[in-house]
């Protein structure tokens with residue numbers, strides 16, 4: 001008898017019928033003898049709808065009130081799913097984050113889980129009940145409702161699995177696993193049987209939206225066996241694993257991730273003296289703007305150019321900060337471009353293979369795509385290109401690294 005934590009995302013609980021189908025599925029696991037803790041998202045579109053309502057009241061609603069509002073989406077789903085389970089003679093009980101006591105810090109709208117009280121859940125499981133927990137939410141030390149950031153239900157599920165030492169954390173979604181890249185962009189994209197936590201982390205942070213990044217971090221840190229599966233189709237899904245000896249046998253590149261929502265800012269002609277980088281980036285991070293790639297050129301005439309990228313939503317704010325800072329620093333000019341995209345190849349195999357970058361740049365050159373910025377890590381190479389070439393770049397890299405669905409070999 002296994003203890004399984006299952007998470008169903010917004011589309012999987014998007015209608016009454018789907019919630020009923022989830023209940024049927026959960027019941028089958030129970031009948032197999034498994035203990036099941038279910039984490040659910042809000043019904044699809046609901047969180048966005050709630051955010052839209054908030055925006056009609058205020059441009060910048062207080063984060064505390066945002067959390068009170070958006071956490072209601074999941075509360076609806078837990079109750080409905082429990083009703084559907086009870087209707088199927090499968091005893092179930094719902095819990096909000098506060099009721100479980102998923103303790104978080106007080107960073108409203110992006111809180112981090114600090115502790116989970118598993119007492120109630122264990123008692124219910126022991127009594128033969130399915131436990132249904134609202135994803136995405138917790139409570140801080142002072143009893144304020146908090147939320148974990150968009151996509152946070154994944155993190156709830158992984159954190160619960162870690163706290164309960166579950167045998168597996170299953171993330172049910174509307175795709176049947178993790179793909180080499182987005183199948184909407186590359187027809188031949190393939191489902192991966194396995195991917196390492198590290199690779200998954202890179203894929204998630206680079207814009208593959210299958211799993212929330214914090215969930216992957218959490219799973220890696222606590223070694224939670226994590227599997228991504230389709231909610232309503234049978235199949236093995238993708239297992240996210242720790243790196244093992246077999247990794248050597250794997251392809252050099254596991255996947256190609258991309259992100260359209262990027263913008264680039266450059267301060268030209270800043271004095272090449274100590275402290276300049278922190279003078280430029282300090283006010284940016286003080287404004288809570290996350291900086292991704294950072295690049296500083298070789299100095300010429302004692303001045304240098306400083307470039308970095310941010311999320312496109314932060315572009316206008318970052319630009320006005322830079323304009324202020326650059327006049328203080330007596331820089332020559334500030335330039336920006338918010339029509340850029342980032343494309344990255346990811347694979348632990350890169351550690352043991354040479355020539356990966358050359359192959360990547362060659363493939364892009366072959367399509368006449370200009371590379372604007374490059375950054376690398378041990379298992380990833382990212383380039384920034386003009387947004388209009390994004391699809392072309394992804395497709396050409398997918399085939400250059402032979403990730404396309406293998407053609408069926410005819411037996412003779």
Ligand code: ASP
Pocket residue numbers: 009010041042047048073135136149150151152153154
């Ligand atoms: N409902 C939240 C969102 O849409 C959390 C989640 O679905 O994971 O972001």
Ligand code: MG
Pocket residue numbers: 009010041151
């Ligand atoms: Mg989600």
